Amino acid sequence: MPILALIVIGAAAGFLATRIMKVNTDVPTTVAIGVGGALIGGLTLRFLMMLTGWAAGFIGAILGAMLLIWVWKTYVK
Structure with missing residues (x-):
């Protein structure tokens, strides 16, 4: 179940990012x-x-995806 949650949250975070x-x-x-x-x-x-639950995980996923996009745009392209 955690992998399915990771994919769902990751997909939403990737879309927003x-x-x-x-x-x-x-x-x-x-x-x-x-x-x-x-x-x-x-x-x-x-x-x-651990302190705030899934909301912090979702925000962290968005920030992490934005970091990956920045690294990709800066160093790969």
Whole structure:
């Protein structure tokens, strides 16, 4: 069940992050960005997530996805 939650939260976070950062990507890339961001955000905000629950995890996923987009735009393209 946690993997399914990670995919769902990651997909939503990826969608929001790509819209905030104004990046046009296809659906698999958006989901991959979101899941990667959820992993980054979940690991870095683990303590905060224990205190506040899924809301902090979702915010961390969005921030992590935005970080991945920034790194991708800065160093890959």
